[in-house]
Amino acid sequence: MVNYVEKTRKRVKEADVNDLFIHRWSPRAMTGKVLNDDVLNTLFEAARWAPSSMNNQPWRFLVSKRNDKHWDTYFDLLMEGNKVWCKDASHLIVVVSKKTLENCSEYPSHSFEAGSAWQNLALQASLINVVVHGIGGFDYEKAREKLNIPEDYKVEMMIAVGEYNKNLSDEKQEKISGRKSLSEIIINGSF
């Protein structure tokens, strides 16, 4: 049995940085307990303060709580491999971003900025030992159809949220990922 942060101890820093970024990871093991609204709101509150061009805030979060009337619809969007562990989630979220401004002109940075909001959400979850796990393996078109997502919103990602299950995390052999080196992501001057 290991705690949430303990699993990240093997990550190697290349440069000094606040541990909060190293401690965030994406567990799959959840208990099935329904988290209360205060917990969810603290996650969305973090997301809310992300930066955006002209403070446009293109991020939106569609939310279903375990066993509410939308739960089966959300759950059925998932690919089979993700259903296996998402069955123990408390909430499922679909992240979308608004592709246009009020005046209907295009807003090119909608996805990038929605990603910023998601990262705030993920870090806040990590700070309170709540599992959030971003999911790309779901049916994007079905999500649009079933959740009536308008054409001027892009479907970005799903998120599973839940209480961390300390007892299952080893059993499920969750692996902590490393990263590319700094030299692979930094380009001095020009390609």
Add this chain to the structure above:
Amino acid sequence: MVNYVEKTRKRVKEADVNDLFIHRWSPRAMTGKVLNDDVLNTLFEAARWAPSSMNNQPWRFLVSKRNDKHWDTYFDLLMEGNKVWCKDASHLIVVVSKKTLENCSEYPSHSFEAGSAWQNLALQASLINVVVHGIGGFDYEKAREKLNIPEDYKVEMMIAVGEYNKNLSDEKQEKISGRKSLSEIIINGSF
């Protein structure tokens, strides 16, 4: 004269959340001092640990240090209104995201995930009172041309990095932004 965080005191939380998300903002006032490489590396180290689908890490950062051989090229990408304050930056960065996987297939979440990495960078900067300010007001196509950015990378954003100038921040009338309410960004179940 106010310090970096002091300016955010008027922000109103709707739900409990770690102050780090509230304290991050986007100053323009910088001193013109060149920050050392350790400072830059701590920002990129934070970015490096962002999550991505299959750990693909599509984010890349092109970097120019004040007065290095690329500085004028970077600076000339900026719209005139941004040159006014970016002249006091220490570094200018162009964020790009890789649109394809190793096997050349499309990778749809590249922008979203680059936004996550940027948010880590921004939060780490805030934690050490370094200015980072995301910029959409620059010539994207000229950036691609002048920095030889390949077609399979999307140009996402520029970032100005610098030492915070406490003495200028009031003078320049920098305003602290609020946010939409939680009820505007959360959708229960379905649109």
